[in-house]
Amino acid sequence: MNVAEDHPATATPAPGEAGLVEPRDFVSAEPFTFESGQTLPGFALRYETYGRLNAAGDNAVLICHALSGDHHCAGRHSPADKKPGWWNNLIGPGKAVDTDKFFVLCANVPGGCQGSTGPSSPDPATGRPYGIAFPFVTIRDMVRAQKRWLDALGVKRLFALLGGSMGGMQALQFGIEYPGFCARLLPMASTARESAQAIAFNEVGRQAIMQDPAWNGGNYPKDGGPRVGLAIARMMAHITYVSDASMDRKFGRKKKDGATGDAYTFDVQFEVESYLKHQGESFINRFDANSYLYITRAIDHFDLEAAYGSLEQAFTRVEAETLVLGFTSDWLFPPGQSRAIAQALLRAGKRASYAELDTDLGHDSFLLESPQLYELVRGFLA
């Protein structure tokens, strides 16, 4: 029996804002078998929703998050909350993903660490965190788990499914796995299979974590663990999410305030060093190192060509109309990989458009505040 725990949020949203939101938990008490063959007796997914599901159950828009993202994609958790959800610029009343029109949902993926069952969750058998005894997670597992949750919420059909980066992988997998369930797919800055370079970056991140003695084979206390390794992994990964041009514009060679005049030290001297250090430090307070290992592995293993024989073969089942969006300066999942998705869908006889936004912000461009991006999304959902 699946139980959707309900904690309705009661607050009048400010115009244009999703307003106050409360995360909820979906708990499935039915066993779940991962692609690896490993099983869990059940699992929880933390999620948020914005707007209302209509009577027909067909106005739902699913948002799928990227590697370090979570279920909190719009609104605020308290009036004092400084930062809204990660896609708040796109989602809200009257925005490109209009919550007056759509019932918008987003769940933290299984294997994550923001409330969904993952390696930091207690193993019922031992009472201690699973650690690396947690089953290996794939993009397909993420999709299957979310489908169970959507079914429990009474969502009959997704009007659209949007996701950036790993979220785009989920969108594609959703369209393949549950063809009749998704009407529109919008993967952004995504890929059907990572290049060696992207796998290489993920591996450096994993090694930074696993080479940290505090990782201890994945066994560490809740607030401990490989904090240094995880911070370094995040610092390096962050560089791959932006671009040479955008970093240069933001930091250039600016010196950090209070940096000593003495150049002959290894203390933080440049703004960019200080920024990355901050990125690393804030990350370790919200992310679990083992989750980082699991999710990067899921991303690396995702390969629709290998899984289905060819990309066209993978897409033969798709019924959705797809809009693939690439970004010129994305050097992690370069636009050519997005183009390949659209081309293969078209070769398979599916309706697929491809748009490429000229930005210099790199992989994270999908989070960009761009009227062009908003208009495109609004038009696709019209």
Add this chain to the structure above:
Amino acid sequence: MIKPAVKRTVDMQILADWVEPRSRVLDLGCGRGALLDSLVQSKDIFAVGVDLEFDKIAACVQHGVTAYQGDMLEFMRTFPDGHFDRVICSRTLEEVADPAAVIAEALRVGRAVTVGFVNHGYWKNRLDVLLHGRKPRNDVYTSEWFESRPSNPVSVADFEHFCAAKGYRLVRRALLRGDWRRPCAFAPNFFAGYALYDLAK
């Protein structure tokens, strides 16, 4: 005088006759998708457009027209032979860098290729150059040379010579007078304002 906006719909009407219902059609240089949109409405085709500009693709998407942003040659190269029933190249050929390569590739991926262009040999265009010695500017060529995209003006004679040289078959042609309405039966390289061809290998 007929407004350019009206002229833009001329080839839509002719193409609506030429395009087979429910066929798979690729439009090279689809712009905002007006032609494909009308063909989807009238012929229930499976449409795909290609264009270089983001805003054009966004407009297509908004109208429910499937469109791909990118280089048309690179795009066509990703498809197997005969994937499309028809490839349309309407008022695009003049602006491509390598027209021969575009037509050759279009004939590979399309069973039929439709080319439409403004006849540069039309007498008014000739007169314009003769009298003013400047780039023709009229209903069709509305912009100054310094504001327009690079263009290879092509005439009816030029195009038919090209097809003969390449051995392409002219399956069908529609030649329109200066008003882009009435058919032009006499000396088309001089009197036709607009030309449409259906090619096959």
